[in-house]
Amino acid sequence: MRRHVLAVATFLCVQAAHAADNVTLPAVMVQAEKVSRVDTVVNVENTQAPDRTLGDMLKHVSGVQSGAFGPNSGAPVIRSLSGNRVQVLEDGQSILGMNAISGDINVPFDPLFVKSVTVNKSSDTVRFGGNAIGGSVNMDSGLISREMEDKDQEMELMLRKGFNDADAQGFRMNFNNQRNISTNLQMSVQRISHYDIPGNSKASVCDSQMFPVAGGANSALADSCQREARVQRVYNKASQPFIDQFMTENPDWADGDFSFFTNRPTSVWMGKTYTNPANPQYVEGTPSYVQNKINRDVTPNYRVTLGNSYIKNTHLAVGSTYFFERGYIAASMDSKDSEYGVPGFSMENLSFGADYSAGRPVGVKLKQDKYTIEANLRDPLPLFELAELNLAKLDNTSGEYLGATKANEYDFKTNQAELLLTHTPFGPLSGTLGASLRSRDITGSGAQRYLPDVETDATAFFVKESLDLGWAIFDGGFRHERIDHQIKPSRFKTSRNSPNATLEDRAYSLNSHSIGGYFELGSRFSAKLRYSDSERAPEVNELYASNAHYSTMTQEEGSQKLSPERARTSEATLAFKSSGFAASATAYEMKYQNYLYLGYSGLQTANRLPLKYWKQTDTTVEGVEIDVSQSMDLGAFGKLDLSAFSDLVKNKADNPDSLRAHNDGEYLPNMPTNRYGANIAWQNRGWKARLSSIYYDKQKYLGKNVSEEIPLDAFNMVDLQVSREFAVRNSYVSAVEVFINGSNLLDEEARPHNSPLKYIAPLPGRGFQVGVSVKL
Known part of the structure; x- marks a missing residue:
C-alpha cells in the first residue's frame, strides 16, 4: 500500500512541475478540505498577547484549557482530554512526541509568529486518526505561502521587553517575484531567568491539611506537596513528677527517655534505696506520650520568586512556495530549541530524614527539526477537482535532566505521508478521499528511562462527504486505520512490579465514523447535531511503560493486554444571530468504553512513589459550553466587541469496581474546573485594546489517591493588551506598532486544578510586556 500511495503522489508532483514552466499567475488560493460546519471548530488568530505556551494561546476558547505543568509547559486540554487523545499538528502534520506522554515536555511553539490555530473540539478521528479522539489543534506556522502576497517583499521586526514576563526578539521576512x-x-528568541509569584510556591493546604482530624498524615497530599510528612509517638518528659536517680547515675541501663522518669519519690535498685528528685518540667495531668508531627520540605518552598522557572526558546525556519497554473508546491525547514526549568519539582525522592538541600533541580531540553513538502494540484485526474500531497519528516528529542546530568532522553523520528483527493461535486454531494502513512521510531537513553525502544507504523484511508441542500447540510465520514507497535532490541528492563514479563509486539485494527447535520431554522436560529463512533489504540506508554516516571510522580506500569478505547460521542448546538449579537449553547456526551487511565494500586515503591497501573473502565465525559458575543459600531469612536463564555465538564467512571472506587474514586484527579470568561475588545484609528477575565471555579468533582484530592481556591485571571499602530510614509518603514501587555493584573495566586504541579508551583504573578513591531 505504501509504495502505491507514494507512486501516485510522485506522479502528481512531477506532472504539476512539468506544467509549471514559465507561467506568470495571479494569486492562487487552494484548499483541499473545507472545514465542516457540523464540527465544533474555532479559529484563533495570533495577537500580541504574551502567550507562553500553546495552551495559553487557546485559553479564551470555551472548553479548552492549558495543561499548566508550571509556566513553561502547557498543552491544550479539550473537554478534560489531552495527551494521546488530542492531536496536535503544525501545518496539517502531527507533532505529537513526548509532549503527549509526559506533561513536563512542552509542545514546540513560537508565540511571536504562529499565524493562527484551528481547534476542533469534536472527535476528529476520521480526519486525523485515533490520537484525535478528543479533538485536534492545528497551528498555521505562516511558513508556507498558499497565495501570492500583495507586495514583493515585507519584513517585520519584533522586540518585547518583559517585566515578570519573557523578553523576546524576532524577525519575519517574505520576498517574492510577484509571479x-x-x-x-x-x-525568534524568548527568554526569562525566573518568574515572580504573589506568595509562597507551595499552597497553604500543604500546612493546614497535611494531618487529618482522624489521625495520621495525608501521604497523597505530602507527595503532591513534595513534603516529608509523618507522625512520631514521642515520650512526654513532663508527664511524671520525679526523675529516677538510679538511671541518672547509670544511663547505660536506660531503654529510652521514659526510663529517666518515675511516679515514685524513691526507687530500690539491687537492695539500695534511691531518693528521686522532683521533675522541674512536670505538668500534672499531661499524657505519657504525645504526637510529633513532622512536615518537612523535600523541595524548596520559594517565596515571591519561583525558583527554577527559567526558559530559553529559539526558532529558525524557512519556507518557499512555487506557484504554477494549476496549483503550487511548497517546502519548509523548521528548527526549534527549548531549555527550561520545572519549578518546585524533584526527581530525587530521598529517604526520610535525608539532607534534601543536596537535591538537584529538574530541567528539560527539547529540540525539534521538521522538514515538509506540501503540494496542491487542481484537476489532477478525471472526476477529481483537487489533489493535495503532504510529506513530513520530524526529529524530536526531549530530555529530562537532574542539574547537568541526563536522567532520560527520547528521540522520536517520524515520517509522514498523506494524499487527499477531492472529487468533483455530484450535484449537492462533495467530498474528499484520503490515505496516510506514518512511521515513528522511538529510541531512549538514560539511567531513569521508563519506555523501551519501539517502532510504530500506522496506515489509514478515509472518506468524508458533505451533502448541501441549502436549508440543511449533512456530512459523514469513515476511517480505517491499522497501528503496529514493534519492540526493538535494547537494554531496557521492566520493573519487578510490571505485569509484562516479556515485551511483545502489538497490532490494532481500528474503525471510526461520524455523521452530522447543520440546519437553518429561519433567519436567526441554526442548529448542529453530531454523532461519532471513534477508536484509539493504546499508546506505547500505556502498553510498555515501566519504572519511575517522575513527571507524573508515579511508578508507572503499562500492560500489553489493554484493548482499544472506543468513544460514542453525541453533540448538539443551538445558535442565534441578530444585529451583531450571537449566542450558542453546546451540550455533549462522550460514552467511553475501555477508557484508559492510571489507577493507583494502594502501594508505594521503595522511592516513595505511588505504584500505578494503566487500567481501563467505562467512563462518561459530559459538559456544556455557552458563548455569547455582541459587536457594536460606535461610528467615530470605533468598533466595540463584547463576548463571554462558560464551560462545565465532568469526567466520571460509569460503574467503578471496588478497587477503583476506593483508590481513585469516581472522578479522575487533575480534571479542569468550571470556568466563566468575559472579553471587551475595542479598536479605532490604529488603536486596539482588549480586557479579558477568566474565573476558574473551585473544583467540585474530586478524584482520589486513596485520600481525596484537596481542592484549591477559585481565582480570576485578568489580562490587558493595548496597542497603537502608526503609518510611516517613507521608502523603508511602512508601519510601526507599539504595545503593552499585562497578565494576571490582580496578582492572584493561581493554581489550576488540572495542573499536576498545583500544590507546588502557581502560575506567575502580575507581569507586563512592552514592545514594538516594525514593518519594512
Missing part, C-alpha cells in the same frame, strides 16, 4: 515564487524566513 511564481514566494519565500518566508522566521527567527
